[in-house]
Amino acid sequence: MRVTKILLGTFLAGVVFAVGVAGLCAQSRKPSTGGRAPKTAEQVYKNIQVLQGVPADQLIPAMQFITASLGVQCDFCHLENAFEKDDKETKQTARKMIRMMFAINKDNFDDHREVTCYACHRGAHKPVITPVLNEEEAELVSEDKMHHEKASTASLPSADQILGKYLLAVGGADAAARLSTRIQKGTLTVGSEPFPVEILAKAPDKRVTTVHFPGGDSVIGVNGQEGWVSTPGRPVHEMSPSEVDAAIMDAELLFPASLKQTFKAWRVERPERIKGRGAYVLSGTRESLPTVQLYFDQQSGLLVRALHFVETPLGCNPTEIDYADYREGGGLKTPFRWTVARSNGRVTIQIEQMEQNVPIDDDKFVKPAVPASTESQPGPS
Numbered sequence: 031m032r033v034t035k036i037l038l039g040t041f042l043a044g045v046v047f048a049v050g051v052a053g054l055c056a057q058s059r060k061p062s063t064g065g066r067a068p069k070t071a072e073q074v075y076k077n078i079q080v081l082q083g084v085p086a087d088q089l090i091p092a093m094q095f096i097t098a099s100l101g102v103q104c105d106f107c108h109l110e111n112a113f114e115k116d117d118k119e120t121k122q123t124a125r126k127m128i129r130m131m132f133a134i135n136k137d138n139f140d141d142h143r144e145v146t147c148y149a150c151h152r153g154a155h156k157p158v159i160t161p162v163l164n165e166e167e168a169e170l171v172s173e174d175k176m177h178h179e180k181a182s183t184a185s186l187p188s189a190d191q192i193l194g195k196y197l198l199a200v201g202g203a204d205a206a207a208r209l210s211t212r213i214q215k216g217t218l219t220v221g222s223e224p225f226p227v228e229i230l231a232k233a234p235d236k237r238v239t240t241v242h243f244p245g246g247d248s249v250i251g252v253n254g255q256e257g258w259v260s261t262p263g264r265p266v267h268e269m270s271p272s273e274v275d276a277a278i279m280d281a282e283l284l285f286p287a288s289l290k291q292t293f294k295a296w297r298v299e300r301p302e303r304i305k306g307r308g309a310y311v312l313s314g315t316r317e318s319l320p321t322v323q324l325y326f327d328q329q330s331g332l333l334v335r336a337l338h339f340v341e342t343p344l345g346c347n348p349t350e351i352d353y354a355d356y357r358e359g360g361g362l363k364t365p366f367r368w369t370v371a372r373s374n375g376r377v378t379i380q381i382e383q384m385e386q387n388v389p390i391d392d393d394k395f396v397k398p399a400v401p402a403s404t405e406s407q408p409g410p411s
């Protein structure tokens with residue numbers, strides 16, 4: 031099932047596709063392990079030399095970060111189904127590079143992860159090491175400069191004002207607070223292929239998405255504590271703590287009433303333009319988790335974009351969700367279309383039918399049993 035694999039990859043994987051996200055994903059010191067000591071990469075995989083001590087569930091996300099940073103696929107360094115082998119020179123070079131990156135940060139940046147693969151590679155397997163004179167590239171650089179020269183944020187509305195306007199725009203705090211569940215049906219498009227999709231959501235942080243593929247259902251679920259992915263013919267994959275954090279946040283973003291409390295602190299950033307329209311940008315921070323950026327349309331006040339990150343030992347994998355097609359229902363405005371973009375692709379979900387505040391039983395959000403033998407073996411899915 032090639033497509034299922036792509037979808038799974040697209041949902042879980044993720045890597046750098048955006049420019050200008052530097053600094054947003056500060057390295058978090060405390061890995062959220064949910065209490066138990068996680069297995070390390072070398073306990074789970076066969077030939078780990080430089081990433082020893084890294085939690086095993088961060089190895090694949092780290093590989094995805096590398097892939098996106100260099101603009102390559104896994105087979106650039108690996109033989110198919112023999113990831114432990116060192117036959118390719120590029121894999122050996124990558125090991126040296128990882129060592130180099132750790133050393134640069136240790137020796138020059140107080141061990142903070144400031145330099146990453148992407149800092150040099152910028153999506154190419156051979157970094158550009160000589161200044162370029164062609165115009166497109168030059169424009170990119172000067173655009174960055176302009177951002178820095180933009181006026182201060184002093185004249186901007188406060189975070190409270192922006193969040194308040196958003197609540198009003200969707201229908202008001204009361205209507206938002208009454209929202210307890212949502213059942214949505216529509217189409218999920220990967221590439222140009224559409225598949226039926228069904229989403230069950232329960233406030234504040236439970237959501238199960240089922241995609242009906244010809245070969246069987248793919249399910250992605252999160253219930254406030256745990257997250258999982260199941261695809262036909264494969265064992266249930268348990269999300270890593272940082273994947274769970276990201277999935278919970280995705281779910282929470284669609285319940286406007288609790289949005290403000292989802293984050294510990296808010297900061298107003300410089301405004302940006304999205305598809306020609308002005309947007310206020312709010313950074314939300316939560317304890318020891320990467321920053322999340324939310325974009326609100328300046329005119330309508332609605333949430334139009336969320337940008338968040340999954341931490342890996344080498345850098346952060348960003349995900350961008352664009353919300354559109356807001357429609358009124360039950361006194362609330364809800365986005366009927368959203369696109370989830372990662373460096374390795376994007377999926378669009380278009381909702382066609384929606385019901386709200388219909389009771390949904392909690393056992394719809396119970397994680398299916400994970401076979402013991404695969405529990406801590408996050409394979410290269």
Ligand code: HEC
Nearest residue numbers: 075076077078079080081093104107113114121124125410
């Ligand atoms: C630029 C080279 C490069 C790319 C691209 C790359 N890897 Fe790796 N991979 C490595 C290196 C280097 C190691 C060994 C790390 C170490 O020694 O600590 C590794 C180790 C692994 C391992 C552990 C194998 C074992 O049993 O020891 C797996 C699994 C893996 N990679 C999967 C992937 C997947 C999946 C992708 C694509 C998403 C990928 N890699 C892309 C360089 C790469």
Ligand code: HEC
Nearest residue numbers: 096120123124127128131145146147150151155156157344
């Ligand atoms: C400080 C800058 C810098 C950083 C950081 C960096 N690289 Fe490199 N990398 C280079 C340069 C420069 C080359 C090209 C060397 C050459 O042309 O022979 C290179 C080459 C490579 C190659 C060989 C590519 C080929 O086509 O043979 C691989 C693989 C690679 N880097 C992986 C990584 C990975 C993985 C990371 C992050 C862990 C990383 N690099 C971080 C500068 C960097």
